[in-house]
Amino acid sequence: MTGQALDKAKMIRFVVGPEKQVYPDITGKLEGRGVWLTASRSLLQQAVDKKMFSKAFRLDVQPVPKIVSLTSDSLENHCLHLLGLANKAGVVVKGFQKIKETAHKEKIDVLIEASDAARDGHEKLCHLLSDAFCADDWTSEVLSKNFGHDFCVHVAMRSGKMAQNFKKEVLRYRSFNEIRKKDS
Numbered sequence: 001m002t003g004q005a006l007d008k009a010k011m012i013r014f015v016v017g018p019e020k021q022v023y024p025d026i027t028g029k030l031e032g033r034g035v036w037l038t039a040s041r042s043l044l045q046q047a048v049d050k051k052m053f054s055k056a057f058r059l060d061v062q063p064v065p066k067i068v069s070l071t072s073d074s075l076e077n078h079c080l081h082l083l084g085l086a087n088k089a090g091v092v093v094k095g096f097q098k099i100k101e102t103a104h105k106e107k108i109d110v111l112i113e114a115s116d117a118a119r120d121g122h123e124k125l126c127h128l129l130s131d132a133f134c135a136d137d138w139t140s141e142v143l144s145k146n147f148g149h150d151f152c153v154h155v156a157m158r159s160g161k162m163a164q165n166f167k168k169e170v171l172r173y174r175s176f177n178e179i180r181k182k183d184s
Contacts, residue, residue, distance in 0.1 A: 006038060008028065008036070009168050009171070009172060010039055010172065010175060011036040011037060011038055012024055012025075012026065012036070012037055012038075012039050012044075012071060012075075012172070012176065013025040013026075013028045013030075013034040013035070013036050014034060014035050014036075014037060014053065015030045015031075015032045015033070015034045016032060016033070016057055016059065016061050017064075020059060020060065020061045020062065021061065021062055021063065021064045022053045022057075022061050022062065022063040022064065022067065023064055023067075023070075024067065024070060024071040024074050026071075026074045026075060026078045027078070035053070035056040035057065039172045039175040039176040040176060040178065041068055041071075041072065041176055041177055041178055042178065044067065044068050044071060044176075045068055048067060048068070071176065072173075072176060072177055075169070075172060075173040075176055075177075076137075076173055078169055078173075079137075079166065079169050079170055079173050080138070080142070080146050082162070082165060082166045082169055083112070083146060083155070083157075083166060084146055084147075086157055086162045086163070086166060087147060089162060091157050091158050091160060091163065092155060092157055092158075093108070093155070093157075093158065094147065094149070094152060094155050094156075095154060096121055096124075096125065096153075096154045099111070099125060099129075099154055099155075100125070100128065102156065102158070103128055103129055103156070106158060106159065107158070107159035108129050108132050108156045108157065108158060108159065109132055109157055109158070109159040109160070109163035109164065110132055110133045110134075110135065110156065110157040110163045110166055110167055111125055111126065111132045111133070111134045111135070111154075111155075111156050112134075112135045112136075112138075112143065112154075112156065112157070113125065113126075113134065113135070113136045113153070113154060113155075114136070114138065114139055114140035114143050114152070114153040114154075115136045115137065115138060115139050116139050116140055117136070117140065117153045117154065118153075121154065125154060129156070132156070133167045135170050137170065137173070137174070137179070140152060140153045143155060
């Protein structure tokens with residue numbers, strides 16, 4: 001809708017559903033014709049305000065109510081879903097000591113730290129895993145609930161495709177919400 005040609009990893013697809021309502025298609029797999037929009041909260045709000053979806057689809061369509069917050073929530077849930085899948089696949093390591101031990105044996109691509117983690121533990125792991133992508137986008141409560149644990153603060157993902165896909169989706173989530181992080 002902006003006219004820019006971007007990588008799909010930096011965009012979000014929107015589709016028309018029943019009753020001619022526009023929905024976000026976070027995975028890009030829903031049926032039907034879609035339009036792509038740069039992953040940006042402000043651009044999505046602008047598209048809604050200017051009725052750009054009707055122009056793009058060449059149909060009289062309406063975005064679902066609260067499409068901006070729905071899109072943000074869907075992106076966040078998708079990241080957490082990918083983290084859960086990686087856990088089931090055995091790619092995730094949880095706990096400060098286990099991460100430290102694993103890092104000495106194999107490559108860690110992603111370090112997920114609870115946003116409310118103590119600074120000293122966070123800094124020690126970030127120093128140890130200086131080449132890893134660091135995500136501190138969720139609280140310990142959210143991470144704990146995602147993994148079904150009482151308390152989860154330090155999480156890492158072993159090197160591989162799942163870690164790279166998770167990183168890509170976190171960056172898209174941050175881009176949409178216009179979250180700027182220091183060289184993650």
